[in-house]
Amino acid sequence: LHVPLSTSAVLPDIGKTVALHAHTVTREDALLLYGFATTYERDVFEMLLRANRVGPKLAQTMLSGMPPERLVMALRDGEVAAMSNRCLHRNAKLRLARDANIDKRRANHRLSTSAR
Numbered sequence: 708l709h710v711p712l713s714t715s716a717v718l719p720d721i722g723k724t725v726a727l728h729a730h731t732v733t734r735e736d737a738l739l740l741y742g743f744a745t746t747y748e749r750d751v752f753e754m755l756l757r758a759n760r761v762g763p764k765l766a767q768t769m770l771s772g773m774p775p776e777r778l779v780m781a782l783r784d785g786e787v788a789a790m791s792n793r794c795l796h797r798n799a800k801l802r803l804a805r806d807a808n809i810d811k812r813r814a815n816h817r818l819s820t821s822a823r
Contacts, residue, residue: 708727708740708741708742709739709740709763709767710741710742710743710767711743711752711767711768711770711771712771713748713771713774714742714743714744714748717744727742727744728743728745728749729742729749730743730752730753732763739763741767745775747775748770748775751770751775751778751779752766752767752770755769755770
């Protein structure tokens, strides 16, 4: 089970019962399970997966770098620098910067349709 830092921080002590909102990634060679403390966090993760060249590891890294609310605002406002400096490595920064114009329109469209 993979969880972002934001979820890890709110987990109870070892041995205690916990309920997480899950997302399953099925691959030819693996079955991966990602867990989230809130449905909103899971929804943001799934939105990130729909973007070009964003896989589960990068989406998890992005959610580990800042709260999901702040991440959504950064995407909506086109703040690639805010995301890059806080939660992404160099290659991801370059990808986001290169795709910012296209992905900003897609992110705005997805955010506006998911808010309805």
